[in-house]
Amino acid sequence: MKKLFLFTVLAQLAHAQAPSGYYSSANGLTGAPLKTALSNIITSGHQDKGYGGLWTAYQTTDIDKNYENDGSILDIYSERPTSSDPYNYTPGGNQCGTYSTEGNCYNREHIVPQSFFNEASPMKNDIHFIRATDGKVNGMRSNYPFGKVGSTSFTSQNGSKLGSSSSSGFSGTVFEPIDEFKGDVARMVFYFVTRYQSQLSSFSSGNMLGGSAFPGLQTWELNVLLAWHTQDPVSQAEINRNNASYTFQGNRNPFIDNPNYVNQIWGSQTPTNDTQAPTAVTNLSIPAKTSSSISLTWNASTDNVAVTSYDVHMNGSLKSNVSSTSTIVTGLNPSTTYSFYVKAKDAAGNVSANSSTVSATTNAGTTNPNPTNCVNETFENIPTSSASSYTTKTWTNGGIAWTATDSRSDQTISNKAITVRNSSLKSSSFSNGITSLTVTTQLKFSGSNGTFNVLVNGVNVGIIPYSTTATTTTISNINVSGNVVVSLVNNSSSNRVAIDNLNWTCSAGTAKQSIVSTDYSETKELQVYPNPITNQEIFVKGETENINKAVIYNLQGKEMQTIDQPFRSGKSIKLRNLQQGIYVLKLDETSLKFLIK
Template sequence: MSFAFISAFAQIPTGYYDGTAGLSGAALKTKLKQIITNGHVDHGYNGLYTGYQTTDRDNIAGIPGLENDNTILDIYSENPNGTDPYSYSYPGAQCGNYNSEGDCYNREHIVPQSLFSSNAPMVSDIHFIRPTDGKVNGMRSNYPFGKVGPTSYTSQNGSKLGTSVSPGYSGIVFEPVDAFKGDVARMILYFVTRYETQLSGFGTGNMLGGSSFPGLQAWELNQLLAWNTADPVSATEIARNNASYAYQGNRNPYIDHPEYVDQIWGSPVVDTQAPTAATNLATNNPTSNTISLSWTAATDNIGVTGYQIYVNGVLYSTVTGTTATVSGLNPSATYNFYVIAQDAAGNSSPQSNTATGTTLAGGQPGGSCGTEDFSNIPASASSYATQTWTSNNITWTATDARTDQNINGTGDKAITIRNGSLTSSTISGGIQSLTVKAQLKFSGSASNLNLQINGVTVGTIPYTSTSTAAVTINNINVSGNVVISLVNPVTDNRIAIDDLSWTCYTGSLGTVESSKDKAGFSIYPNPVRNNELFVKGENLSKISKAQIYDFSGKLIETIENPFKNSNKINLKGLVKGNYILKTDSFSTKFIVD
């Protein structure tokens, strides 16, 4: 889309950008700050929901990937390549309390309001505050935006939280889907322009630069410039900019004039060079269900950020070092392995040499797999915030959590969550059972934590104010890579968690089918052909969600209200293999031929 076309379509007021001709760098940025400060009317924090009536609606006909159904356009749930996992009709479903995605939407400060102490007019500036799903907003927390490597959380539209692989920063970051990366970049560039004279008094949040120019930390600026280039201004951004101008009286200059970005900060360095292949891949130390790998590092012109490990041609996991242990293997079985190096730009190396390894005989599922005693949590603090730490190569994220409590009678450290959750990064080896201690702190009433594996609730952990005994959930039986989450569904109950452990599982994905389910529901044909799976049973239309897993436990697809209009599920070209169909009424296995 040409700049001339964008400018014409954007309905920029005549003379709005007078005085910018011939300027560049800091001088152009300061001139733009003066322009977009004039006319800015602060309607207050509560006014944002009124503004969203016109600024953030999915109502632009003919735009690929949008439904044009007038629902809230949420960058954390919008699926540009298919049906949205859920949607919100305006003005309903404003948060409120939430436990999971799809409960409600609230106001997401793309630049966290904690950095400017929630002061006006920043706290209510609609140009960088979007309506987004409450759960995903909470998971993003106050983290900067960047490219995620090892992932601890993935939303239903593919937005991710995890360890940064953006060059120059190795902390926790949040990564939106590709279709909105440019949007996020231009909102942040607007912020550091509109408020450039105040930046020195703001917190940095590992993203802001603390000075008027360039306004951002070098790593974040480089990442945002790359996103701005890769995801150009869209028709939806132009429409939002026009509506925001009508509501608030000022504009985002980087939507009206995308060329200003390069004129101020320069062009990003585009990395098109792939890493070399890793070499000398070898297998060693086999057990009945694990094989260890080692290899010689790849090289890259900027830097290798990780290695993808493939087992029998299927992606197993991504690691940052040059060693790994592959778990969840079958006894007395032979496997082929190779690795592929990647850099921060997403360039992939050729595959390494293939190494073959054979597990030992006699393995059984159920061996000890991991523990977490919370000894590495952040320093003792009574305030509630997102807490992150790493133990035994697992990164744990506790949202709305404090670090100063313990389980009565132990004196050991514990993590205490309020309206949040405790979530692991991806763990190999599967999970058969899990054991944990939980205790209610302060006021509230006895209840349960929800245990989720790969986003699916598999059991509950009861707690009381006097409980100190460990609780075990058995027969979870999910193999392959897993993410463990303990979620508090009770608003304002504060629960201390300690002594977490789990056992491995090397069998197939567990799908407990009760006699009622078997009698009440059936699927056909099985094996499935022509990508169509039919389900027979009573009250199909009342089933709210269907999920498809592969036998490693990986969630392939979530379908909302799957049988609202028919008893057929379109499998959208799943490759040949074995899968699990799980709904809120039944769970069963099927084969794609």
């Protein structure tokens, strides 16, 4: 997670953002009196700017300045904190409207559904709990309360989930955001039941709200949100949004300014009132490994309040602590056996029993007959063209024929560089394989940071980031022998990115063979999502209408499933109970790698 400050430091920092004396009338109070004092403070000065005013507000309140920092809409239902977002929205554009899939448009998500208060103002228009989110995910969340999901029925592309509740005290359907934004959601709900506490008795509960000013929430929901508030402290993004909302609307969220108010009003989930340990982790497995890493996945544990993290033990010792249900253990030795088990933890510090133990032996190290680069492309031989002419360019160097579509040749990094726009750079077939690849990239002209996909024989083996600063990146452990075709595919339709000093090391016969060893032509619009796959269903984004055949292979090249005309009735493919692991989906001549958890 990108919450980098200690909770107490954040509390002091956040509190410093409020005007001097803003909360002075709440000093020294606790419990219901403190909640009432805060309600009076944040009601005074609140200016109702109307429902349409939210679109204007989002251009300052909901801008991504803390993750990609690209000026796009910060959508808590699609933001991926540690990797590229599946799609982005432009402030002032992409507004719903109608939608059918994720990525169509964004709309106004009431964290507390507006049906609870009959769409009345000022609640309907209050920027402090109404976020700009993807329309499709907003629709799937519907009016369901927030809680810990047990059995999942829908997963968004950033991992937000809808499904049956595993939170103690409620067994209906709930919605669970990713860990990065659980505290954000909790503090927005706390704001709502404080700002509008005098009206709660006239609102519908929605299995979420309480019917009185204090505590204002149903007990089970309060316990969930208290745990999330502790698990996910205030972030700089929340502070920025609170300040922008204050400028727009004239009032503040006190639980962002001073997170300690939460415990002072409602108490906290502490070891003294939560002594129940989470259930043991199940289905711990190893879906993939290399010579230096082992991937682990497992099913989520359940808890009477909420599971907050997992301790991963290797060879009997604590290796790492993670908040997700998967991890990659790196820095391992080749041809070495390692054993693993996992324990679940909750916010009170209760720890589950050990999961079952799984073991795996890392792959043998790749023997490289040529320790130096066997392919070294400096782009000094690229064809010249007029400064602003984007065309297909071909040239040959070191026995490799290169093709760059929608490209220009007038930009430089070290010296000459090839600049690609809505296109790719692709090699001809090379017989000595590839173990690792290194390349330098730089964003030219206007645009935003992004990534290239690196494909070997049509299979995505990694990503290359780019920004306005020239950056050199290496992808290791590719380890494909035999004939290889290497492609760098621009994921943006408009960013113009220069590529220079591309080189790779060759493999020997001990490296793994390429998957489904044929030549591939990549279609950059095709993408599997979400990845990892859940619920035995693959969704594919892109132009799928004319695809004639889909074939699924395991990593040993065994054909697992074949579907003719796979997208004649939709954008997804139903799987035949495939086990956990990594697979390749071949769509005509395009291959996409995916993981089943």
